[in-house]
Amino acid sequence: MPEISREEVRHLADLARIDLSDAELDHLAPQLAVILDSVASIREVAADDVPPTSHALPLTNVFREDVVRPGLSAEEALSGAPVEPEQQRFSVPRILGEEA
Amino acid sequence: MTSSSGAELVRRTAAELADALTAGDVSSVELTEAHLDRIEAVDGAVHAYLHVDAEGALSAARAADDRRAAGTPASPLDGIPVAVKDVLATKGVPTTCGSRILEGWVPPYDATVVARLRQAGLPILGKTNMDEFAMGSSTEHSAYGPTRNPWDLDRIPGGSGGGSAAAVASFQAPVAIGTDTGGSIRQPGAVTGTVGVKPTYGGVSRYGLVALANSLDQAGPVTRTVLDAALLHELVGGHDPMDSTSIDRPLPSLVEAARRGADADLSGVTVGIVTELTGEGYQAGVLQRFEEAVQLLVKAGAEVVEVSCPTFVHALATYYLILPAEASSNLARFDAMRYGLRVLPDDVPAPSAEEVMRATRDRGFGDEVKRRIILGTYALSSGYFDAYYGQAQKVRTLIARDFTAAFERADVLISPTAPTTAFRLGEKLDDPLAMYLNDLATIPANLAGVPGISVPSGLADEDGLPTGVQVLAPATADDRVYRVGAALEALLAERWGGALLDRAPELEPDHRDKE
Numbered sequence: 001m002p003e004i005s006r007e008e009v010r011h012l013a014d015l016a017r018i019d020l021s022d023a024e025l026d027h028l029a030p031q032l033a034v035i036l037d038s039v040a041s042i043r044e045v046a047a048d049d050v051p052p053t054s055h056a057l058p059l060t061n062v063f064r065e066d067v068v069r070p071g072l073s074a075e076e077a078l079s080g081a082p083v084e085p086e087q088q089r090f091s092v093p094r095i096l097g098e099e100a
Numbered sequence: 101m102t103s104s105s106g107a108e109l110v111r112r113t114a115a116e117l118a119d120a121l122t123a124g125d126v127s128s129v130e131l132t133e134a135h136l137d138r139i140e141a142v143d144g145a146v147h148a149y150l151h152v153d154a155e156g157a158l159s160a161a162r163a164a165d166d167r168r169a170a171g172t173p174a175s176p177l178d179g180i181p182v183a184v185k186d187v188l189a190t191k192g193v194p195t196t197c198g199s200r201i202l203e204g205w206v207p208p209y210d211a212t213v214v215a216r217l218r219q220a221g222l223p224i225l226g227k228t229n230m231d232e233f234a235m236g237s238s239t240e241h242s243a244y245g246p247t248r249n250p251w252d253l254d255r256i257p258g259g260s261g262g263g264s265a266a267a268v269a270s271f272q273a274p275v276a277i278g279t280d281t282g283g284s285i286r287q288p289g290a291v292t293g294t295v296g297v298k299p300t301y302g303g304v305s306r307y308g309l310v311a312l313a314n315s316l317d318q319a320g321p322v323t324r325t326v327l328d329a330a331l332l333h334e335l336v337g338g339h340d341p342m343d344s345t346s347i348d349r350p351l352p353s354l355v356e357a358a359r360r361g362a363d364a365d366l367s368g369v370t371v372g373i374v375t376e377l378t379g380e381g382y383q384a385g386v387l388q389r390f391e392e393a394v395q396l397l398v399k400a401g402a403e404v405v406e407v408s409c410p411t412f413v414h415a416l417a418t419y420y421l422i423l424p425a426e427a428s429s430n431l432a433r434f435d436a437m438r439y440g441l442r443v444l445p446d447d448v449p450a451p452s453a454e455e456v457m458r459a460t461r462d463r464g465f466g467d468e469v470k471r472r473i474i475l476g477t478y479a480l481s482s483g484y485f486d487a488y489y490g491q492a493q494k495v496r497t498l499i500a501r502d503f504t505a506a507f508e509r510a511d512v513l514i515s516p517t518a519p520t521t522a523f524r525l526g527e528k529l530d531d532p533l534a535m536y537l538n539d540l541a542t543i544p545a546n547l548a549g550v551p552g553i554s555v556p557s558g559l560a561d562e563d564g565l566p567t568g569v570q571v572l573a574p575a576t577a578d579d580r581v582y583r584v585g586a587a588l589e590a591l592l593a594e595r596w597g598g599a600l601l602d603r604a605p606e607l608e609p610d611h612r613d614k615e
Contacts, residue, residue, distance in 0.1 A: 013470075015481070018473065019458035019462040028474065035471075053493055055549075056549025059344070080205050080438065082437075090438050092453050093450075093452055093453045
């Protein structure tokens with residue numbers, strides 16, 4: 001059974017930018033272990049020479065004409081902002097460390 | 101209009117309603133009002149809708165009536181109301197994907213499917229409930245509470261598109277749009293006694309469909325009859341330059357295929373029973389109705405053969421690596437910066453953007469979404485990528501090859517749609533693996549991109565709940581699922597002396613005081 005520790009789940013949550021509580025970690029870690037166990041068989045199914053499929057439809061290089069066409073206005077694009085936009089820009093929390 | 105005629109109107113099929121509109125027997129405004137009344141009466145109990153847009157629907161209905169009066173209807177379904185799963189962007193109408201993280205979000209644009217519904221003149225009644233970001237098989241993972249199965253209000257309506265299926269099954273909409281990533285149109289169809297079609301991947305535009313797993317997601321019709329599904333599919337399907345995975349050629353004639361199928365003559369058609377999608381793991385009543393359906397197909401002249409698709413037994417594992425991998429990447433867009441929820445972490449003075457992102461994603465996402473994001477992050481992380489995601493992509497190739505080989509022997513493949521009838525609310529909520537098994541039979545089609553339909557096959561003896569049969573066809577041969585689906589529907593209706601939904605219990609109108 002693939003082991004997945006609580007600390008590993010914490011690390012993965014960190015990579016996925018989700019602030020999990022201790023209670024959530026206790027709940028999720030064993031569930032993830034069960035799910036990983038159930039998918040582990042996949043490792044022995046395909047021979048090395050089987051090509052991977054990333055898409056059901058074999059389409060490559062779908063181009064369109066490079067022409068100007070109407071898009072969203074600035075007002076529309078900003079309409080869903082979680083806080084009031086400023087000077088036609090999204091307002092975000094600080095992005096640099098405090099010492100910077 | 102009187103309430104009794106409204107009650108009668110909502111039970112008619114979209115094709116019948118279109119005829120009534122053409123004949124001038126009824127107006128789109130009357131139809132839309134009848135459905136809004138029905139929603140008012142029963143949706144307190146069913147909870148199929150997350151948002152009802154009465155004003156928008158009635159305004160579209162008035163425009164449809166004007167076009168009909170002028171003799172210039174925009175489409176065969178001009179004026180027929182429709183419900184839309186809340187995963188498709190609707191300009192000016194809230195779109196939540198069943199998640200807190202999008203609570204109150206009003207998209208500034210329409211999904212192509214929605215734009216085509218509007219152009220075709222269908223008033224949009226509202227947005228239907230779903231498992232959060234379409235992750236689930238019961239609609240219990242909606243952040244806004246579950247939808248209930250109209251056949252038994254203590255049971256799940258399937259998922260993720262339980263809202264669309266329940267709306268159609270409880271006559272709160274004649275037709276609806278769903279999306280199917282691993283069975284989210286077909287499995288709810290099976291457990292609610294309705295029809296659901298997952299088109300060929302690329303057959304219906306994904307532009308404006310909030311992505312769960314791009315390589316698997318496909319929007320399609322949710323209806324009470326096969327003909328209605330074909331009518332709706334033809335309106336929303338076809339090439340869209342806004343979706344780079346859209347198939348650049350015309351759809352086959354689906355309405356014609358559904359009409360032809362209704363003659364119930366399947367001579368010359370070979371139907372393959374997939375050995376791996378029946379038998380062990382399937383409820384006795386589901387298998388019984390499936391075997392009867394097979395007998396009816398034989399009676400209609402079809403040749404029935406058994407085909408083996410050996411790698412299908414690995415489809416579930418393949419899916420639960422590919423889907424979380426794609427989902428973890430797709431859902432990275434919910435970063436609390438540009439739209440949706442923004443939560444400031446507790447006890448952090450002047451939090452950084454990253455701290456805000458972490459706090460928001462913890463508060464805004466539910467359990468199942470977190471599980472799958474973390475699983476996907478694991479499958480894609482260095483050291484595990486080749487063993488999990490890389491292997492899953494190879495098995496995906498083998499599953500597609502199994503389909504190719506099977507379609508060399510049969511024109512269509514059939515199986516039960518779902519392994520069981522509707523289970524009770526809460527029964528599988530905290531057992532993710534048991535929940536995932538509901539999609540056992542539907543997942544292979546998504547991995548290979550082939551089309552599938554679920555049609556009602558009856559009621560299981562042991563619990564009296566609906567069962568479904570799935571018909572699969574090769575990519576771009578969607579017309580075959582309509583032909584065989586319509587034949588099965590006609591033969592079963594003849595046996596039952598009417599539609600399966602005629603046997604669904606009456607829902608008590610909700611007399612609670614309206615706020």
